[in-house]
Amino acid sequence: MEIDVFTLxxxxxxxxxxxxxxxxxxxxGHRIDYVNYRDHTPLKAGQVDDxxxxxxxxxxxxxxxxxxxxxARYGQDPVAxxxxxxxxxxxxxxxxxxxxxxxxxxxxPALTLLSGRYEGFDQRVLDHFASMEVSIGRYVxxxxxxxxxxxCDALMRKLPGALGHEDSAVEESFSxxxxxxxxxxxxxxxxxxxxxxxxDVLLSGNHARIRQWRREQSRVRHSGAPTDGxxx
Ligand code: ADE
Numbered sequence: 327m328e329i330d331v332f333t334l335x336x337x338x339x340x341x342x343x344x345x346x347x348x349x350x351x352x353x354x355g356h357r358i359d360y361v362n363y364r365d366h367t368p369l370k371a372g373q374v375d376d377x378x379x380x381x382x383x384x385x386x387x388x389x390x391x392x393x394x395x396x397x398a399r400y401g402q403d404p405v406a407x408x409x410x411x412x413x414x415x416x417x418x419x420x421x422x423x424x425x426x427x428x429x430x431x432x433x434x435p436a437l438t439l440l441s442g443r444y445e446g447f448d449q450r451v452l453d454h455f456a457s458m459e460v461s462i463g464r465y466v467x468x469x470x471x472x473x474x475x476x477x478c479d480a481l482m483r484k485l486p487g488a489l490g491h492e493d494s495a496v497e498e499s500f501s502x503x504x505x506x507x508x509x510x511x512x513x514x515x516x517x518x519x520x521x522x523x524x525x526d527v528l529l530s531g532n533h534a535r536i537r538q539w540r541r542e543q544s545r546v547r548h549s550g551a552p553t554d555g556x557x558x
Contacts, residue, residue, distance in 0.1 A: 388448055417460075422463070443468070
């Protein structure tokens with residue numbers, strides 16, 4: 327899979343790319359490249375943003391700057407590009423990222439992620455250059471860099487060979503294998519801690535019973551066990 331991330335802060339991704347599972351995916355031939363809008367701006371002094379028409383706080387990423395960066399990378403009009411390539415703008419109001427959307431995106435051989443900054447993008451970027459807007463939650467972050475990392479992370483761990491165990495990405499929370507339910511609980515040593523025992527079934531060595539217990543636990547969590555509780 328090839329992912330191009332457009333950003334004003336490519337250096338923000340150095341920690342991310344140094345993570346073991348991302349490095350592993352890159353070593354297996356997948357690719358994440360970073361394009362700095364500022365390197366392609368047609369404006370003087372590296373300008374990339376401007377004040378919003380109509381007034382208001384913050385700065386808006388300019389449409390001509392985003393176009394120049396996309397043209398420099400792909401050598402074609404971004405209006406045509408979005409018809410053949412998944413060009414995803416990261417915005418708080420976009421389609422919510424979930425396991426189903428990750429499955430859709432991971433089928434794509436190539437993706438473009440557009441990170442915004444400040445007050446976001448000039449609306450014409452979203453209307454004419456993006457194939458889709460994606461949000462990682464209904465809250466506003468200072469920029470699209472963290473959302474781009476979230477999308478890349480969620481995709482990369484679904485690629486074959488990404489995790490130590492091939493099964494780990496299949497039967498995990500919200501996956502099709504669990505019918506969209508949260509994953510069952512996990513335990514490790516010690517088998518008893520402060521009087522809190524690990525469920526007997528997990529120590530039984532009976533894999534059919536363990537599988538059944540896990541499915542049940544996953545179903546119980548799905549049917550409203552309060553994992554979304556309140557703080558004290
Ligand atoms: N940019 C700023 N906030 C965001 C969010 N919640 N999701 C995606 N992109 C964003």
